[in-house]
Amino acid sequence: MRLLAVFCAILVGGASALYSASSGVVDLTQSNFQKEVINSDAIWVVEFFAPWCGHCQALVPEYQKAAQALKGVVKVGAVNADEHKSLGGQYGVRGFPTIKIFGLDKNKPEDYNGQRSAQGIVDNAMKAVKEKVNAQLSGRKSGGGGGGGSGSADDVIELTDSNFEKLVLKSDDLWLVEFFAPWCGHCKNLAPHWQKAATELKGKIKLGALDATVHTVMAGKYGVQGYPTIKFFNKGDVEDYDGGRTASDIVAWANDKASANVPPPEVIQVTDDASLKEACKEHPICIIAVLPHILDCQSKCRKNYISMMTRLGDKYKQKMWGWVWSEAMAQIDLEQALDIGGFGYPALAALNAKKMQFALLKGSFSEDGINEFLRDISYGRGRTSPVRGAQLPAVARIEPWDGKDGALPQEEDIDLSDIDLDDLDDVGKDEL
Structure with missing residues (x-):
């Protein structure tokens, strides 16, 4: 039993970190980050990772290779952001792995968006070195985070x-x-x-x-x-x-x-291009729900769906996502771009407009089902697909929902007062 406990402890310990002490990658934490990175004159490449993240695990050999190549020139570190969530939150980490370069201005690290290869990481690190050297040559000072003094x-x-x-x-x-x-x-x-x-x-x-x-x-x-x-x-x-x-x-x-203390995001109806762009291009991810037609799901039913999305929006408000909804078949191009409709309505997708990638809810359109889907999205898990056309589709301009029940269109009344029924009888006889 004791041997089993030790074995489990080894497994857990190994799963919580991706880099060994000999890898050249410095283990950064909430307690040492300020001293090691911010207060340091060195340029740092820092990866924010989660131990369970498949992409993070795949990056390990390339990241270690970069650390060895940059030894003595640029420091390379890694933060387990699943464990040190406040540190990840401080630097706006929303997915894994996220790599940032702390260069000339330590208070404004640059996002690394290059290839996830040792060569790509080294090239960007050396670019930061060159920028710092040129700045110091011209008399500018790098922005550290030491004892303060840079504030007003x-x-x-x-x-x-x-x-x-x-x-x-x-x-x-x-x-x-x-x-x-x-x-x-x-x-x-x-x-x-x-x-x-x-x-x-x-x-x-x-x-x-x-x-x-x-x-x-x-x-x-x-x-x-x-x-x-x-x-x-x-x-x-x-x-x-x-x-x-x-x-x-x-x-x-x-x-x-x-x-x-941020108020919950408003769930907006997609009624024109502006409403979709505001939700999707101004936020890291936008959640798009397509609700049943009003004749299939009257006002109470629809309001329940929107209330549910509002509660979920409040739960994930720190992610700063955009939230929108559309009526089934009202925005055909949008549904086709996100492969919505094949499983019926209601349906839901999470869209990254910057990468033009989306993930489609395959589970239950319920509070628990959507929450599980969004939790995976927030941790960078889940399968994504490219948006058809690689751009936001055109949106049809429609009138916003008035909050009322739907009604079938009234049939046109026919005035029979001018019709001579005797003539109709004669027509019938002639046909016979």
């Missing part, structure tokens, strides 16, 4: 007892507020990171600072007893900040909160 103090909003309620409590914005004391050493250490985080989060979450030794009313109201104390405010609701004290920690924590 102007992006941190000064809060007081008099403006706190108006700016924070009555605001629709999300806020992170630091309660500090001017003499506090930890507050001074936090200051450059706080500024940098405020700059990176600008337009998403507001960062403020309140001198708790002067503005004691608000500090007392929220039980501030030590410095610095950081709290998160969302329309009057407040909770303690429990993240790290570096800029990247603050940004990652705030991004998680921002994603969690």
Whole structure:
């Protein structure tokens, strides 16, 4: 029994990582990423992977080959994003494997979209090296993520007892507020990171600072007893900040909160080209449902389907997908491009408009069935097919659904008052 347990542990351990210590690929985690990658002067190639991902497993020999070739020139690392989800979320990882190059500006890594080969990875890494050398030759500095200082103090909003309620409590914005004391050493250490985080989060979450030794009313109201104390405010609701004290920690924590507080996406009817393009070209993936004709599924039935999609949209809102629906046979070109209709209605597909690839729901059109399908999509699993024509099809302009039941068209009334029935009798006799 003990031998079996050890054997299972070995299997689990081997499945959780793809690269050995001798591979040349550095194991990166939430705890060492800032120090190893962001605070480093080195250029890094970083793969975000999931152990179960078939494409990730297929990449291993080429990625190791690239790491060996770049040894001493560019560092190569890998993040198990299935385990370190917040790190993957911080860098917008939506599928596996995702490769990013942390070059001249560490705060804005470049996506690697080349061939998944050692040569392709090496070529792009050397391009980043050349860009950094040329930048340094011209006097520009690379953007590291060290002790901060790259943020602007102007992006941190000064809060007081008099403006706190108006700016924070009555605001629709999300806020992170630091309660500090001017003499506090930890507050001074936090200051450059706080500024940098405020700059990176600008337009998403507001960062403020309140001198708790002067503005004691608000500090007392929220039980501030030590410095610095950081709290998160969302329309009057407040909770303690429990993240790290570096800029990247603050940004990652705030991004998680921002994603969690995003309203569920609206499920839009496809009524013209603009409605489809907005959902599919402005989002990484769009979910397209084709619902039965209104005569086959009246208003209550259709609204139930749309409500179900809205609930699923809320569940997957952090993915920032677009959501649309169409009535069966209303957009024939769209259905044909996605092979919809062969299994009847309702039907559903997930489309990546950038790659012009789609996956078709083959299971049950139910909340559980669609959820299972979307979960596979979110992890980069599932079988995809190319869109017919390799482009979004033209969309017919139609009137949006009015929310009412469908009705058969009225038959035209025929006025029989002018017809002479005697003449009809004569016609019948002549035919006989």
